[in-house]
Amino acid sequence: xxxxxxxxxxxxxxxxxxxxxxxxxxxxxxxxxxxxxxxxxxxxxxxxxxxxxxxxxxxxxxxxxxxxxxxxxxxxxxxxxxxxxxxxxxxxxxxxxxxxxxxxxxxxxxxxxxxxxxxxxxxxxxxxxxxxxxxxxxxxxxxxxxxxxxxxxxxxxxxxxxxxxxxxxxxxxxxxxxxxxxxxxxxxxxxxxxxxxxxxxxxxxxxxxxxxxxxxxxxxxxxxxxxxxxxxxxxxxxxxxxxxxxxxxxxxxxxxxxxxxxxxxxxxxxxxxxxxxxxxxxxxxxxxxxxxxxxxxxxxxxxxxxxxxxxxxxxxxxxxxxxxxxxxxxxxxxxxxxxxxxxxxxxxxxxxxxxxxxxxxxxxxxxxxxxxxxxxxxxxxxxxxxxxxxxxxxxxxxxxx
Ligand SMILES: NC(=O)c1ccc[n+]([C@@H]2O[C@H](COP(=O)([O-])OP(=O)(O)OC[C@H]3O[C@@H](n4cnc5c(N)ncnc54)[C@H](O)[C@@H]3O)[C@@H](O)[C@H]2O)c1
Numbered sequence: 365x366x367x368x369x370x371x372x373x374x375x376x377x378x379x380x381x382x383x384x385x386x387x388x389x390x391x392x393x394x395x396x397x398x399x400x401x402x403x404x405x406x407x408x409x410x411x412x413x414x415x416x417x418x419x420x421x422x423x424x425x426x427x428x429x430x431x432x433x434x435x436x437x438x439x440x441x442x443x444x445x446x447x448x449x450x451x452x453x454x455x456x457x458x459x460x461x462x463x464x465x466x467x468x469x470x471x472x473x474x475x476x477x478x479x480x481x482x483x484x485x486x487x488x489x490x491x492x493x494x495x496x497x498x499x500x501x502x503x504x505x506x507x508x509x510x511x512x513x514x515x516x517x518x519x520x521x522x523x524x525x526x527x528x529x530x531x532x533x534x535x536x537x538x539x540x541x542x543x544x545x546x547x548x549x550x551x552x553x554x555x556x557x558x559x560x561x562x563x564x565x566x567x568x569x570x571x572x573x574x575x576x577x578x579x580x581x582x583x584x585x586x587x588x589x590x591x592x593x594x595x596x597x598x599x600x601x602x603x604x605x606x607x608x609x610x611x612x613x614x615x616x617x618x619x620x621x622x623x624x625x626x627x628x629x630x631x632x633x634x635x636x637x638x639x640x641x642x643x644x645x646x647x648x649x650x651x652x653x654x655x656x657x658x659x660x661x662x663x664x665x666x667x668x669x670x671x672x673x674x675x676x677x678x679x680x681x682x683x684x685x686x687x688x689x690x691x692x693x694x695x696x697x698x699x700x701x702x703x704x705x706x707x708x709x710x711x712x713x714x715x716x717x718x719x720x721x722x723x724x725x726x727x728x729x730x731x732x733x734x735x736x737x738x739x740x741x742x743x744x745x746x747x748x749x750x751x752x753x754x755x756x757x758x759x760x761x762x763x764x765x
Contacts, residue, residue: 365390365455365456365642365643366389366390366392366453366454366455366456367384367390367391367454367455367456367457367458367642368391368394368448368449368452368454368456368457369381369384369391369393369394369457369458369460370395370439370457370458370459370460370461370486370490371394371395371459371460371461371462372392372393372394372395372417372434372460373395373397373399373416373417373420374395374399374460374461374464375575375591375592375593375594375599375631376460376506376591376631376634377393377395377458377460377461378393378414378420378589378591378592379582379583379591379631379635380458380460380634380635381393381432382429382432382580382582382583382589383580383581383582383635383639384458384639384642385424385429385430386429386430386581386582387639388430391432391433392432392433392434392435392448392452392454393417393421393432393433393434393435394434394435394436394437394439394461395417395461396436396439396461397416397436398463399463399464399592399599400416402465403594403598403599406596406598407596407735407737407738408594408596408597408598408599408738409596409735410592410593410594410599411593411594411730411733412590412593412730412733414590414591414592415588418436420432420588420589421433423586423588423589424582424586424589426586427585427586427589428585429582429585433452435448439461439485439486439489439490440481440482440485440486440489441489442489442493445489445490445493446489446496446497449493449494449496449497450497453498454498454501455498455500455501455502456501456502456503456504456642456645457490457494457498457502457504458506458638458642459487459490459503459504459505459506460506461486462482462483462486462487462548462549462552463478463479463482463483463545463548464545464599465599466510466542466543466544466545466546466690467543467597467689468545468598468599468743469543469544469545469548470543470544470744470745471743471748472748472750472751472753473748473749473750473751474749474751476544476748479544479545479548480544480548483545483548483551483552484548484551484552484555487505487556490503491503491555491556491559494565495559495563495565500566500648501566502566502567502645502646503556503567503568504642505552505556505567505568505569505570506570507549507552507553507569507570507571507572507653508546508549508571508572508573509571509626509627509655509656509657510541510542510543510546510549511539511541511546511550511553511571512537512538512539512540512571512700513539513540513541513542514542514625514692514693514696514697514698515538515540515697516697517697518699519537519655519698519699519700519701520537520701521571521653521654521655521701521702521703522537522569522571522653522654522655523535523537523653524536524537524538536553536554536557539553542690543690543745552569553569553651553653556569556651557651560649560651561649564648564649565648565649566645566648566649566650567646567650567651567652568641568645568646568652569651569652569653569654570638570641570654570656571653571654571655571656572629572634572657573626573627573628573629573656573657574601574602574603574626574628574629575629575630575631576601576603576604576607576628576629576630576631576715577603577630577631577632577723578590578591578593578631578723578726579631579632579722579723579726580631580632591631593727595607595608595727595734595738595739596735596738596739597740597741597742597743598742598743600739602666603628603715605617606666606667606670607670607724607727608727608734608739609681609739610670610671610674610679610681610724610727611674611679611724611727611728611731612734612739613679613680614739615681615683615684616667616670616671616681616683616684617684617685617686617740617741618663618664618667618683618686619663619686619687619689619694619741620685620686620687620688620694621664621685621695622662622664622685622694623663623693623694623695623696624662624693624694624696625660625661625662625663625696626657626660626661626698627655627658627660627700627702628657628658628659628661628715629656629657629658629659629713630713630714630715630719632713633656633658633710633712633713634656636710636711637654637656640705640708640709640710641654641705641708644708652704654702654704654705655700655701655702655704656702656705657700657702658702658712658713659712659714659715660699661715667683668683669717670720670724671683672717673717673720673721676721677721677725679724686740689741689743689744689745690745691745691746
């Protein structure tokens with residue numbers, strides 16, 4: 365298959381590009397380095413530096429991997445994107461190219477505006493590039509489980525049947541996101557649904573939970589091919605943050621009561637899910653929504669796991685609760701269906717003690733590079749900068765372990 369990976373320099377994009385190429389697909393990876401720029405501006409750089417995209421592609425070939433084509437440019441620039449689609453004629457596109465940090469989107473007006481403009485324009489341009497230049501191209505779009513919020517009823521896979529005054533119909537499952545970033549994903553889904561109905565596009569919207577891990581078959585061949593491992597409060601997901609805190613001797617910081625429950629998955633399972641979606645495409649005129657995670661865990665449960673495994677490795681891990689910088693429920697009902705990808709053949713890698721130990725050992729090798737001031741929350745949902753205040757990087761956390 366000829367596949368374009370948008371956001372191909374990202375945490376998930378680069379491992380996906382390698383995996384698809386290794387499976388024999390022709391891959392074009394596209395990125396404008398927005399994440400690298402934001403990480404620099406907010407002092408949120410990853411644990412170890414990673415080469416830029418052309419260098420990554422060169423190293424992958426040098427390690428015996430197949431060729432990955434690369435293009436550097438902005439998906440919000442329609443002329444650039446349209447030209448890529450016209451030239452490459454993709455049969456599928458994996459759309460990762462968004463600003464994915466909830467805290468960044470809540471820093472203030474400028475960051476919120478960038479997130480809204482970037483994410484919606486990129487999705488809108490993908491739709492039009494497919495419609496105008498690659499009709500029939502299957503769009504695999506990354507959404508998030510965060511679109512659903514934490515409703516007090518079971519979360520279905522994208523759709524819900526509603527009976528009202530004696531009649532029934534099926535609708536998109538209600539959404540109630542907890543950050544502006546997550547809200548852009550809700551809006552993306554609505555845009556896609558409109559164009560699926562109107563122009564018959566074939567779309568898979570993957571509602572993904574937080575991903576953890578950094579080991580993949582292709583990256584393990586050469587450390588320089590590893591994904592970007594963020595452990596900061598802006599780009600780092602909770603598992604990656606806890607691993608680094610355990611290694612750095614900082615108590616694992618649970619936000620509030622720690623009952624916040626979400627569906628998690630290993631990066632190995634993201635790769636499987638995206639491949640399964642690509643190799644079993646949605647039909648023309650179908651918006652297929654799949655919930656992409658393998659197990660539900662609360663923040664407290666993750667902290668307990670990392671503490672137990674860290675202590676077995678002699679790390680002496682403590683856990684402490686801090687004021688929650690977000691606005692979210694800290695104890696709530698959560699039961700989300702996730703059957704579609706299992707039916708397609710997903711073989712889950714749960715968060716076992718061995719998996720946690722493997723990740724801790726990797727982080728331990730880079731212990732000297734950990735910047736302690738990057739981990740504690742620097743962004744509060746209740747303290748967003750107004751449009752009148754000029755942009756400035758967030759203040760480093762004053763408190764530490
Ligand atoms: N990582 C997770 O836990 C997670 C969970 C749920 C959903 N997602 C979604 O998966 C996707 C990938 O996430 P990630 O963690 O790899 O994020 P990431 O920031 O590492 O990767 C996104 C990549 O897209 C690029 N990009 C952004 N806007 C662009 C534009 N306009 N033009 C070209 N490139 C652009 C960025 O530079 C970055 O390299 C995102 O859409 C994210 O919302 C991620």
